[in-house]
Amino acid sequence: MDRKRATELANSLVMADVTYEGRPIYIEKVNSGRETASIHFLNQPHYSQxxxxxxxxENQ
Structure with a gap:
């Protein structure tokens, strides 16, 4: 996923269908300088990585 789209999804009020290693995630924030994102799995909201x-x- 590109940085612009990841930032749009992180700032959106609508939950997007995004996965990491096949598992649904929530993008908490985008770290543009490192081209990374802080995420958590939907079933583990207190475990961020x-x-x-x-x-x-992003699944369409």
């Missing part, structure tokens, strides 16, 4: 933007997939 930083992942590469290239590993995020």
């Amino acid at each position: 930083e992942v590469s933007l290239t590993q995020l997939v």
Whole structure:
């Protein structure tokens, strides 16, 4: 996923269908300088991790 789209989704009020390693996630924030995002799995809202933007997939 590119940085612009990830930022749009992170700032959106609508929950997008985004996955990381095939599991649904929520993008908390985009770290543009490192091309990463802070995310959490939908079933683990208290466990945040930083992942590469290239590993995020938006499902249409």
